[in-house]
Amino acid sequence: MWLYLSLIVILLLLLYWGLCNRSSSPSPFSADSRRPPAPLVIDKDVRKKILKKGVNPARSSFSLHAVLVDHFLEGGWYPQGVASEIVFQSIPIIERSGGTVLTKAPVQSILVNSEGKAYGVSVQKGQDLVNIFAPVVISDAGIFNTYERLLPAETRNLPGLQAQLSMLQHGIGGFSLFIGLNGSKEELGLEAKNYYVYPTNFYLNAPRETAAKNIPLVYITSPSAKDPTWEKRYPGKSNMIVLAIAQYEWFEEWKDEKVSKRGEEYESLKSVFVDSMLETVLKIYPQLKDKIELLSSGTPLTNQHYIASPQGELYGAEHSLSRVQPEVIAAIRAQTPVSNLYLTGQDVFLGGFPGVVHGALVCASAVLHRNLYIDLTLLERKIKANDSKKKN
Numbered sequence: 054m055w056l057y058l059s060l061i062v063i064l065l066l067l068l069y070w071g072l073c074n075r076s077s078s079p080s081p082f083s084a085d086s087r088r089p090p091a092p093l094v095i096d097k098d099v100r101k102k103i104l105k106k107g108v109n110p111a112r113s114s115f116s117l118h119a120v121l122v123d124h125f126l127e128g129g130w131y132p133q134g135v136a137s138e139i140v141f142q143s144i145p146i147i148e149r150s151g152g153t154v155l156t157k158a159p160v161q162s163i164l165v166n167s168e169g170k171a172y173g174v175s176v177q178k179g180q181d182l183v184n185i186f187a188p189v190v191i192s193d194a195g196i197f198n199t200y201e202r203l204l205p206a207e208t209r210n211l212p213g214l215q216a217q218l219s220m221l222q223h224g225i226g227g228f229s230l231f232i233g234l235n236g237s238k239e240e241l242g243l244e245a246k247n248y249y250v251y252p253t254n255f256y257l258n259a260p261r262e263t264a265a266k267n268i269p270l271v272y273i274t275s276p277s278a279k280d281p282t283w284e285k286r287y288p289g290k291s292n293m294i295v296l297a298i299a300q301y302e303w304f305e306e307w308k309d310e311k312v313s314k315r316g317e318e319y320e321s322l323k324s325v326f327v328d329s330m331l332e333t334v335l336k337i338y339p340q341l342k343d344k345i346e347l348l349s350s351g352t353p354l355t356n357q358h359y360i361a362s363p364q365g366e367l368y369g370a371e372h373s374l375s376r377v378q379p380e381v382i383a384a385i386r387a388q389t390p391v392s393n394l395y396l397t398g399q400d401v402f403l404g405g406f407p408g409v410v411h412g413a414l415v416c417a418s419a420v421l422h423r424n425l426y427i428d429l430t431l432l433e434r435k436i437k438a439n440d441s442k443k444k445n
C-alpha cells in the first residue's frame with residue numbers, strides 16, 4: 054500500500070516537475086528520432102532510415118521508437134484465427150456483463166442535452182434512426198470522428214474541445230496490398246516474420262505519380278504463416294499483406310465516388326503503387342513470382358470506407374513529437390469536455406493493439422474512478438502466486 058502511494062506521489066511530482074520545467078527538462082519521449090543518442094546509431098545513413106512506425110522520422114520520438122524496437126526484440130504476437138478473433142472473442146464477455154453488440158448500426162450522433170451532458174447515441178437502423186439512452190457514452194470512433202462528426206454542431210465549438218483538437222494531427226494514411234498465393238507456407242518458404250524494407254528516402258512531399266514509383270517504406274508479412282490454424286482451414290493456400298504509407302490528399306479527389314467504382318484514373322494510380330510494392334516483395338521472395346493468384350489493394354479512401362478512419366490513417370491521430378509533449382499527454386484524456394462522454398482506443402494512448410488496450414484501461418479507470426492498473430498488478434501477483442503453488 055505504502056509502496057503504491059509513494060509511487061503515485063513520485064509520478065505526480067515528476068509530471069508537475071515536467072510541466073513546470075519543460076525547457077530545462079523535456080519529456081523523455083520528446084527527443085527527435087533523427088537524432089538518437091550518438092553511441093546508439095553512429096552510421097549517418099542508418100540514422101536517416103530510422104522510422105517510427107507510421108510517423109515521418111522528422112516528427113517522431115526516438116524514445117517511442119526505441120520502446121517499439123525493444124518490444125519487437127522480444128518477438129511479436131499473432132491472434133490464432135486472424136485479428137477478427139479479438140473482437141469475436143470479446144463479444145461473449147460484453148454480453149455476460151449485460152451488454153449487447155450491434156452490427157451494421159452506425160452511430161449518427163451523440164445525444165447531448167440542454168445542460169451539455171451526453172445521454173446516449175442516435176443509431177441508424179435501415180432507414181430509421183433509433184435513440185439509445187445511456188448514463189455514460191464511450192466512443193472508440195477516434196477523437197476526430199467523435200468531436201467533429203458525432204457531436205452536435207453547438208457542442209463541437211466548446212473551447213476545451215477545440216483546444217484538444219488543435220494539439221493533434223491526423224496520422225499518416227496507409228496503402229494496403231493483399232496477396233493470395235497458391236501453396237502452403239512450407240512450399241512457398243514463407244516465415245512468421247515482419248519485413249520493414251526501406252528502399253528509398255522519404256517521399257511524402259513528392260507528387261503522387263513520383264511517390265508511387267519510389268516507395269520508401271514497405272512492410273511485408275504473411276499472416277497465414279503466423280497463424281497455426283490456417284493450414285487446416287485453407288490447405289495449400291497462403292496470403293501476404295504489404296503496407297506502405299500514403300497521403301490522403303493523393304486520392305482525395307475520388308472521396309465522393311462509390312467504393313470499387315472510382316474509375317480508371319484511380320485504378321491506374323493504384324496499380325503504380327501495387328507494381329512498386331510487388332517489386333520489393335519479389336526481391337525478398339523471388340519464388341512467389343508464379344504463385345500469385347489474387348492481388349487486391351486499398352488506398353487511404355479504402356481505410357476511410359471500411360474502418361471509418363477520417364483520412365485513411367493506419368494508427369489514428371499522429372503520434373509525433375508534439376503528441377508526446379507533457380502538456381498534450383496531460384490534455385488528451387479519456388474524459389472529454391462533454392460530461393458523461395469518454396474516449397477510448399488508440400487516440401487516448403498510442404496506436405497499435407497494445408496502445409489500444411492501454412487506452413481502454415485508462416478509459417475504464419476514468420469511468421469507474423478507480424486505478425485499474427493497480428487492480429491488474431494485484432491480479433498478476435495473485436495469478437503468479439497460484440501458479441507457483443500449483444508447481445510446488
Ligand SMILES: Cc1cc2nc3c(=O)[nH]c(=O)nc-3n(C[C@H](O)[C@H](O)[C@H](O)COP(=O)(O)OP(=O)(O)OC[C@H]3O[C@@H](n4cnc5c(N)ncnc54)[C@H](O)[C@@H]3O)c2cc1C
Nearest residue numbers: 159160193194360361367368398399400404405406407409
Ligand atoms: C492495415 C492495418 C494494419 C495494421 N496492423 C497492425 C498490427 O500488425 N499490429 C498492431 O498492433 N496494430 C496494427 N494496426 C493498427 C491497429 O489496427 C489500430 O491501432 C487499432 O485497430 C486501433 O483500435 P481502436 O479501437 O482505437 O480503433 P479501430 O480499430 O479503428 O476501431 C474503431 C471502430 O469504430 C468504428 N466507428 C467509427 N465511427 C463509427 C460510427 N459513427 N458508428 C459506429 N462505429 C463507428 C469503426 O468502424 C471501427 O470499427 C494496423 C492498422 C491498419 C489499418
